[in-house]
Amino acid sequence: xxxxxxxxxxxxxxxxxxxxxxxxxxxxxxxxxxxxxxxxxxxxxxxxxxxxxxxxxxxxxxxxxxxxxxxxxxxxxxxxxxxxxxxxxxxxxxxxxxxxxxxxxxxxxxxxxxxxxxxxxxxxxxxxxxxxxxxxxxxxxxxxxxx
Amino acid sequence: xxxxxxxxxxxxxxxxxxxxxxxxxxxxxxxxxxxxxxxxxxxxxxxxxxxxxxxxxxxxxxxxxxxxxxxxxxxxxxxxxxxxxxxxxxxxxxxxxxxxxxxxxxxxxx
Numbered sequence: 001x002x003x004x005x006x007x008x009x010x011x012x013x014x015x016x017x018x019x020x021x022x023x024x025x026x027x028x029x030x031x032x033x034x035x036x037x038x039x040x041x042x043x044x045x046x047x048x049x050x051x052x053x054x055x056x057x058x059x060x061x062x063x064x065x066x067x068x069x070x071x072x073x074x075x076x077x078x079x080x081x082x083x084x085x086x087x088x089x090x091x092x093x094x095x096x097x098x099x100x101x102x103x104x105x106x107x108x109x110x111x112x113x114x115x116x117x118x119x120x121x122x123x124x125x126x127x128x129x130x131x132x133x134x135x136x137x138x139x140x141x142x143x144x145x146x147x
Numbered sequence: 148x149x150x151x152x153x154x155x156x157x158x159x160x161x162x163x164x165x166x167x168x169x170x171x172x173x174x175x176x177x178x179x180x181x182x183x184x185x186x187x188x189x190x191x192x193x194x195x196x197x198x199x200x201x202x203x204x205x206x207x208x209x210x211x212x213x214x215x216x217x218x219x220x221x222x223x224x225x226x227x228x229x230x231x232x233x234x235x236x237x238x239x240x241x242x243x244x245x246x247x248x249x250x251x252x253x254x255x256x257x
């Protein structure tokens with residue numbers, strides 16, 4: 001690992017470990033950051049997966065790595081789910097691999113529309129289906145908010 | 148609470164992370180959203196312009212090398228984390244600051 005990369009790792013680790021704020025870290029896509037241990041100071045990991053096999057397989061490997069890091073709470077968040085049969089397929093896969101499903105976020109055209117307009121989806125559609133599902137994620141993670 | 152959001156590229160992890168950050172901030176919690184992706188676009192998901200996605204260069208003196216009794220060394224933050232968030236973060240909305248970690252700009256030696 002080069003020095004610049006080590007600086008970024010060190011700052012991220014210290015930041016997450018020491019800040020009094022709620023921290024939400026959007027990790028690098030894929031698995032490399034998990035094997036490097038970047039995320040070891042978080043208490044919760046959300047693994048986002050789409051309803052198709054390659055995405056679920058990546059999620060399963062992410063779960064294994066997160067367990068190895070000793071992260072206390074690891075949850076699957078299914079995303080872009082269009083049909084009941086997609087939801088069933090995700091829940092079956094998750095059940096077989098002991099991956100708790102925290103939420104099923106439906107496919108939502110508001111996400112792409114917000115992206116086109118350069119606004120946050122919570123501002124474009126506070127009651128859009130995806131936003132409602134993510135509010136439920138917030139409720140389940142911290143039922144006694146704020147805190 | 149410290150939450151990491153992982154997933155395959157294209158899974159929508161950035162949308163989930165950004166929306167969750169907005170919702171927590173809306174509920175009155177001070178939140179830092181950290182973009183650790185080498186292709187940073189969490190700023191866009193928070194409704195910020197592309198210029199907010201440009202990572203600050205984090206000076207090396209933010210870190211101090213520590214050594215434990217076994218002689219194992221590691222890099223630890225040498226200044227309070229909340230100072231780093233204030234100084235290098237971008238105000239995204241009330242209660243929410245975005246910090247883009249950035250990645251080394253050169254290829255091949257990371």
